[in-house]
Amino acid sequence: MPYCTKQQSTKNKKSKMAETARVTSLKINFKGEIHRIRVDLSTFGLEHLQELICSTFKLAPGSFIVQYKDGEGDNLNVVSDAEFEEACRVFLSENNAMKALRFSAVLRHQVMFQENVSDPILKAIERLVETLQCAVEKVKKEEWARRAQDGMEQTRGAVLNVAEGARDSFDAARQSFHEIPFEQVLKETTEGLKNVAQNIGSFAQDVVEEIKGMKIIDPVEMDANDETTNQDEEATEEGSRSSNESEWEDIAASNVPVATPAVVEVVASPCTAEEQVPSMPSAIVEIQEAPMAISEAIIVAEPVVSDEEKKWADQLALINDVLPGVETTRSITLLEQANGNVQVVLNALMEEL
Structure with missing residues (x-):
């Protein structure tokens, strides 16, 4: 190795x-x-x-x-x-x-294609965007922007001059509103609304007493009257039939001189029918009176006013007295947002005006 x-x-x-x-x-x-x-x-x-x-x-x-x-x-x-x-x-x-x-x-x-068409177009767009950005920056810095602002201020001044009369009257109304003691106005308005509510309550009580004094037909009695009427109608039909039979029997008796006991029984039946017929109009009158009593009883139950409705009515009446031109729906919305504080609602409406 x-x-x-x-x-x-x-x-x-x-x-x-x-x-x-x-x-x-x-x-x-x-x-x-x-x-x-x-x-x-x-x-x-x-x-x-x-x-x-x-x-x-x-x-x-x-x-x-x-x-x-x-x-x-x-x-x-x-x-x-x-x-x-x-x-x-x-x-x-x-x-x-x-x-x-x-x-x-x-x-x-x-x-x-990219080098000769796409790239030149993209570069031209980029240069255009840069030019626009420079122009915007230049516009912000130049003096004519301030002149445009001055023109806007002049236009605003003209509008204010046109509305000057209305503004003066509004200021006067606001001043008079501040001079009025709010608690006193609220107390007087509340007392007036209470009196109106008491009058409505007394009127409703009188109407209820009058209704109690009326004679209202019991449904049981109405059913009994209906049955009586039906019986009277049946008796009337039977009486008319018996009378027709008696007439034919009288004719037969005149032609043939023989008396039969059936003629006597038939002659007595129309009397019972005549006694039952006159009782029909009274039953009809009672039936016609029943719907009138019921309709009067239905009309009465409307004027009952709750405490919550009285409170809302007092607050809305006060707002309408102070600012008559305010819409009721707007007042209700502000009252709901302010939990029933009338002073807050009035201040908000005055600021909107």
Whole structure:
């Protein structure tokens, strides 16, 4: 076994590491189709890369251009050995964590379209955006912006002059509102609303007493009257039939001079029918009176007012007295938000005006 010194072993390790560093991963892409292989950069060049792309993607030599994307995101063409070595240096640098070569094959007409059409349009758009940004900054700094602001202030002053009369009247109303003792107004308004509520309650009580004094027909009595009416109608029909039979029998008795006991019984029946017929109008009158009493009883139950409704009515009446032009829905919304605090609602409405 040959003897090796320490220096020779160190050199061998370095040479092996260098050879290992030259073997790297290579990715080639064409229209989204990606292939990956490992190559030795010590013997692999641009010609080998082009031949590998032609054999892998079935492309004709010279129909495509090799490109790669650098760290700044730009697509660069690789058409010479120097550019290929620079691309390898970019991919294998310490800043690149992937440590792999990535090349793409792009057809020549696509590259020409990109260089002659797409790139100029994108650059023109970028210049336009930069120009607009500079113009905006310049507008902000120039004096005519202040002139426009002055014009807006003049317009605002004209509007204020037009509304000056209304503002003066509003200020006068606000001043008079502050001069009025709020507690006294609230007390007087509350007392007035209480009196109105008491009058409504007394009126409702009187109506209830009048209804109690009315005679309301019991449904049981109505059913009994209906039965009586039906019986009277049946008796009337029987009486009419018996009277017709008696007439025919009288005619027969006049022609044949023979008296039969049936004639006497038939003659007595119309009297009973005549006695029952006059009782029908009274029953009909009672039936017609029943719906009137029920309708009057239904109308009465409306004027009942709860304490909560009285409270809301007092607050809304006070707000309408102080600010007549305020909508009721707006007042109710503010009262709900302020938990029934009228002072807070009035202050909010005054600020809105």
